[in-house]
Amino acid sequence: MFDTSLTLNDVWFMLKGAGVTLAVTAFAVTGGTVLGLLFGVIRSQVRPWITLPLIFVLDIFRSVPLLIQLILANALQAIAGFQISPFVTSCIVLALYTSAYCTEIVRGAIEAVPKVTRRAARSLGMTWGQDMTQIVFPMALRVGLPSWIGLTLGVMKDSALILWLGLIELLRASQILVTRLQEPMFILLVAGAIYFALSFPIARFGAHLERRWQEND
Amino acid sequence: MIEIENVHKSFGALEVLKGIDLTVEKGEVVSVIGGSGSGKSTLLTCINGLEPINTGRIVVDGTEVHAASTDLNRLRRKIGIVFQQFNAFPHLTVLENVTLALRKVLGKSRGEAEEIAARQLGHVGLGDKLKVYPGRLSGGQQQRMAIARALAMSPDYILFDEVTSALDPQLVGEVLDTLKLLAEEGMTMICVTHEMNFARDVSHRVAFFHKGVMAEIGAPDQIFGAPERPETREFLSNVR
Numbered sequence A: 001m002f003d004t005s006l007t008l009n010d011v012w013f014m015l016k017g018a019g020v021t022l023a024v025t026a027f028a029v030t031g032g033t034v035l036g037l038l039f040g041v042i043r044s045q046v047r048p049w050i051t052l053p054l055i056f057v058l059d060i061f062r063s064v065p066l067l068i069q070l071i072l073a074n075a076l077q078a079i080a081g082f083q084i085s086p087f088v089t090s091c092i093v094l095a096l097y098t099s100a101y102c103t104e105i106v107r108g109a110i111e112a113v114p115k116v117t118r119r120a121a122r123s124l125g126m127t128w129g130q131d132m133t134q135i136v137f138p139m140a141l142r143v144g145l146p147s148w149i150g151l152t153l154g155v156m157k158d159s160a161l162i163l164w165l166g167l168i169e170l171l172r173a174s175q176i177l178v179t180r181l182q183e184p185m186f187i188l189l190v191a192g193a194i195y196f197a198l199s200f201p202i203a204r205f206g207a208h209l210e211r212r213w214q215e216n217d
Numbered sequence B: 001m002i003e004i005e006n007v008h009k010s011f012g013a014l015e016v017l018k019g020i021d022l023t024v025e026k027g028e029v030v031s032v033i034g035g036s037g038s039g040k041s042t043l044l045t046c047i048n049g050l051e052p053i054n055t056g057r058i059v060v061d062g063t064e065v066h067a068a069s070t071d072l073n074r075l076r077r078k079i080g081i082v083f084q085q086f087n088a089f090p091h092l093t094v095l096e097n098v099t100l101a102l103r104k105v106l107g108k109s110r111g112e113a114e115e116i117a118a119r120q121l122g123h124v125g126l127g128d129k130l131k132v133y134p135g136r137l138s139g140g141q142q143q144r145m146a147i148a149r150a151l152a153m154s155p156d157y158i159l160f161d162e163v164t165s166a167l168d169p170q171l172v173g174e175v176l177d178t179l180k181l182l183a184e185e186g187m188t189m190i191c192v193t194h195e196m197n198f199a200r201d202v203s204h205r206v207a208f209f210h211k212g213v214m215a216e217i218g219a220p221d222q223i224f225g226a227p228e229r230p231e232t233r234e235f236l237s238n239v240r
């Protein structure tokens, strides 16, 4: 169907780009989720006025366009002489960006756990920590997972912006090939297919968990 | 013994308990009746320290519930409570609902916990539902599970908060029978209830709450047969 000059080597080039995309996404989502869990618990358990500074900072990460955050962070670390590589800078910025969204998901999911359920746990003599780990987290996980999957897939796509720091991730790799081969349609189709192949297992895994949990209701 | 002395409790500007005095002896069954919003549920949640109080004190077996030095998690082991609203742990099976605190709070082994839980669940007629998730239970079954969960901890006291109010009439009987059995076994109980027949038949004393005050307390025969206060008379004439 397609008469293309895309070679196996070029596909390998794209796959290496996909590797960078996957690596940045994995770091960002892991770091962002750990921070998001921490901040989300703080947000839901501590009085709002104490957490005001945290809310403010997270709001910045959510409202300033990611591209600006990436470029500013990269420039600032250079000025400060940190000599952090663009890859690490990207991971850190994306992780903070992810954490800002993840915090809200975690907070919302925790607050969806009915108060009386938590009181039932405490009334049995469970500590705050036991209530959190045995009751709140498992219940909140069921509420928050779909949003978290959505966030992960979103971050994977947003991670394309790190090409502005000179990193050759999947989209940048595709761009380079488009420029060289002048076959935008086909190459972008391949790139899209690779993005899909990366996302599909994550989405399926989420759907699988949801289905298993629903069987219990 | 539960000693409640001059307890005042407010939610913001709303004073919900206006100086409650009540002593419940070991082995006694006290029913609490009264209109909606009179502070019945609030009193129960104060007794096991889920809610703070403003002034006064609540002493359970010599331990002041709201003293800063009190280990509430330890104290709560001997005060069971079953709430007005359904409160199953939905992600755990019926059996796991009961074994969780046995294992995590009392440190029992899985086998021991499951044995105790199965026995308690059998008691309340849920012996064939051990592996089922609470979402599959009827309202009456959920409440009986909550009762079994509280009883499995072998509490010295148990507080029931209108455990039948969220149930269809045909399910009320099965839960009340469970409570009756407990009372006959000598459990110390405070039962907030709208079931006047239950209060009359099962309790040693009946307390009538009215707008945050315990307006009257006495033997069931006296409260239902010859109430002294006009508020009590009016309340009883409305529920009958």
Ligand SMILES: Nc1ncnc2c1ncn2[C@@H]1O[C@H](COP(=O)(O)OP(=O)(O)OP(=O)(O)O)[C@@H](O)[C@H]1O
Pocket: B011, B014, B016, B034, B035, B036, B037, B038, B039, B040, B041, B042, B043, B084
């Ligand atoms: N967490 C809370 N925050 C603010 N107000 C509350 C809270 N809990 C209860 N109240 C208020 O306190 C009052 C007493 O409530 P409580 O639940 O103790 O009444 P009750 O006697 O149990 O009523 P019912 O028979 O309807 O269950 C009510 O006016 C209620 O709105």
Ligand SMILES: [Mg+2]
Pocket: B040, B041, B042, B084, B161, B162
């Ligand atoms: Mg109530």
